[in-house]
Amino acid sequence: MILLLACLLCMFLAITFILFLRFYRNSNKLALRHLPIFGLLPEVLLDLHLFHDKLSKILRTRKGTILINYWLSPNSILLTSDPANVHYMLTTNFSRYPKGSEWRKRFDVFGHGLFNSDFEEWTLQRKAARGFLTHAKFHQLTAKSVPEIIEEGLIPVLEHACKKDLAVDLQDLIKRYTFDYATIIASGCNSKSLSVELPEIPFSKALDDAGEAIFFRHIVPETLWKLQRWLRIGKERKYRDGWRVIDEFYQNLVTKQEPRKDEESFNVLNLYLNRNEILQPRDNDEEVMRDNIISLIFAAEDTTSTAISWFFWLVSKNPEAISKIREELRLNTAPKDANKGDKDRPRSFDFDELSNLVYLHAALCESLRLFPSIPYETRTPTQQDKLPSGHRVNEKTIVIICSYAMGRMPSVWGEDCHEFKPERWITDEGKIKHEPSHKFFAFNTRPRMCPGKEIAFVVMKAIAAAIIYNYDIQVLENPPVIPSLSISLRMKHGLMVRVKRKSS
Numbered sequence: 101m102i103l104l105l106a107c108l109l110c111m112f113l114a115i116t117f118i119l120f121l122r123f124y125r126n127s128n129k130l131a132l133r134h135l136p137i138f139g140l141l142p143e144v145l146l147d148l149h150l151f152h153d154k155l156s157k158i159l160r161t162r163k164g165t166i167l168i169n170y171w172l173s174p175n176s177i178l179l180t181s182d183p184a185n186v187h188y189m190l191t192t193n194f195s196r197y198p199k200g201s202e203w204r205k206r207f208d209v210f211g212h213g214l215f216n217s218d219f220e221e222w223t224l225q226r227k228a229a230r231g232f233l234t235h236a237k238f239h240q241l242t243a244k245s246v247p248e249i250i251e252e253g254l255i256p257v258l259e260h261a262c263k264k265d266l267a268v269d270l271q272d273l274i275k276r277y278t279f280d281y282a283t284i285i286a287s288g289c290n291s292k293s294l295s296v297e298l299p300e301i302p303f304s305k306a307l308d309d310a311g312e313a314i315f316f317r318h319i320v321p322e323t324l325w326k327l328q329r330w331l332r333i334g335k336e337r338k339y340r341d342g343w344r345v346i347d348e349f350y351q352n353l354v355t356k357q358e359p360r361k362d363e364e365s366f367n368v369l370n371l372y373l374n375r376n377e378i379l380q381p382r383d384n385d386e387e388v389m390r391d392n393i394i395s396l397i398f399a400a401e402d403t404t405s406t407a408i409s410w411f412f413w414l415v416s417k418n419p420e421a422i423s424k425i426r427e428e429l430r431l432n433t434a435p436k437d438a439n440k441g442d443k444d445r446p447r448s449f450d451f452d453e454l455s456n457l458v459y460l461h462a463a464l465c466e467s468l469r470l471f472p473s474i475p476y477e478t479r480t481p482t483q484q485d486k487l488p489s490g491h492r493v494n495e496k497t498i499v500i501i502c503s504y505a506m507g508r509m510p511s512v513w514g515e516d517c518h519e520f521k522p523e524r525w526i527t528d529e530g531k532i533k534h535e536p537s538h539k540f541f542a543f544n545t546r547p548r549m550c551p552g553k554e555i556a557f558v559v560m561k562a563i564a565a566a567i568i569y570n571y572d573i574q575v576l577e578n579p580p581v582i583p584s585l586s587i588s589l590r591m592k593h594g595l596m597v598r599v600k601r602k603s604s
């Protein structure tokens with residue numbers, strides 16, 4: 101009898117919950133509801149992978165900005181995709197809109213590194229990062245290592261897939277490519293994760309788990325994710341476990357590295373170990389070294405691989421773009437038999453050749469406009485303020501800048517903003533059109549703009565050119581290609597493709 105009653109009660113609760121969700125879903129499709137206990141969670145759960153699009157649609161109908169107030173609380177969230185607001189907050193009034201303690205709390209795995217710092221600490225660390233990323237030796241290291249990873253890693257894997265007619269996850273291969281590159285610049289060590297055996301990369305998986313947990317920390321109220329963390333359940337458990345993997349990976353890098361002063365050893369870890377003046381050594385170097393190395397690998401690996409993956413998905417739907425890239429490669433690069441005398445061997449391109457590729461550059465910008473690797477940026481104002489959009493913010497407001505929505509605003513990019521049109525990036529003179537960074541926000545904006553932007557384009561062009569020139573790629577769309585809910589916009593189920601050698 102008790103069992104029967106319990107079953108009936110469960111059925112009643114389940115039906116009530118389903119009816120509530122249906123009512124909730126139908127009540128207003130163009131509203132974003134922030135509930136007292138659950139925050140934005142019901143919105144996210146109802147339309148899981150459509151969340152980014154739903155938010156973009158709502159922002160379009162609200163002229164690019166929404167202010168959500170909490171019930172009976174001074175706290176609020178401001179969501180904006182308005183470039184005027186972005187310019188006002190992140191450039192004109194930069195010091196009044198730091199990342200703040202709210203950011204650091206949520207991104208705690210990145211510790212005290214550049215990514216998490218503000219004010220004077222940020223200025224110092226930023227100078228150090230730029231010192232490294234603009235150094236001639238860093239560019240030499242990239243020019244040497246990128247073609248090596250393509251020739252010794254990527255091409256053998258793709259040749260293997262062609263021969264065996266295997267379906268492969270292109271996002272995974274690209275991630276391995278950027279991971280190997282990132283570990284070379286961070287520690288001088290090529291992880292060789294891009295090899296025919298496709299070894300597991302626990303570190304990369306741990307960063308993915310951390311990215312998802314951090315995203316959810318922005319969606320659910322703090323008490324809820326802190327409770328999960330305390331109970332060690334759900335995404336918080338994966339975050340904790342991943343954190344351990346990240347620390348072990350780092351320890352491993354440090355133990356393998358001997359401080360060296362030769363030409364070959366220009367990498368961040370070695371510069372720290374040698375207390376090189378580029379990194380401006382300080383007392384708390386031990387901790388900062390770990391945080392900056394992890395942050396650099398994340399910054400270089402995740403963002404770049406996400407960008408290239410969406411680029412391949414977009415060009416697979418636009419075969420005309422592929423033809424144009426091939427034609428540009430044919431006209432601007434050395435003939436095929438210049439490839440070590442063997443014209444049947446798949447080839448890679450050197451950096452001088454890649455620098456001439458205007459259409460490919462435009463296609464990558466267009467892809468980053470539609471699919472920015474980091475879809476949201478948050479900031480906390482230090483004082484009361486009124487934004488150009490007329491919205492008022494204060495110290496209790498979390499400002500979320502929605503880059504994904506910004507690329508899809510007709511008021512910003514025109515009525516054709518949903519179309520993939522690399523041509524919009526090319527001037528009448530055939531050069532790349534400059535768009536201000538508060539409008540093309542994929543790399544953030546000055547003064548906190550991504551210091552790796554220039555190198556990111558080289559790394560992206562190198563792999564895009566090598567694949568498009570040598571292979572035909574057929575995207576399988578099974579499983580479906582959808583964005584994950586994470587701090588980066590990687591594809592939830594990867595990008596399954598079949599690869600064939602392109603006939604000459």
Ligand code: HEM
Nearest residue numbers: 214215399400403404407473474542543544550551552556
């Ligand atoms: C397509 C590839 C890339 C994209 C879309 C991208 C985008 C971004 C964005 C949006 C930020 C700001 C993040 C934030 O502060 O919240 C950032 C920061 C940063 N990026 Fe990139 N990035 C890319 C590649 C790279 C590469 C290859 C490197 C290094 C080799 C790099 C190094 C950094 C660093 C060090 C920061 C922190 C800057 C600071 O906080 O002042 N990025 N990137």
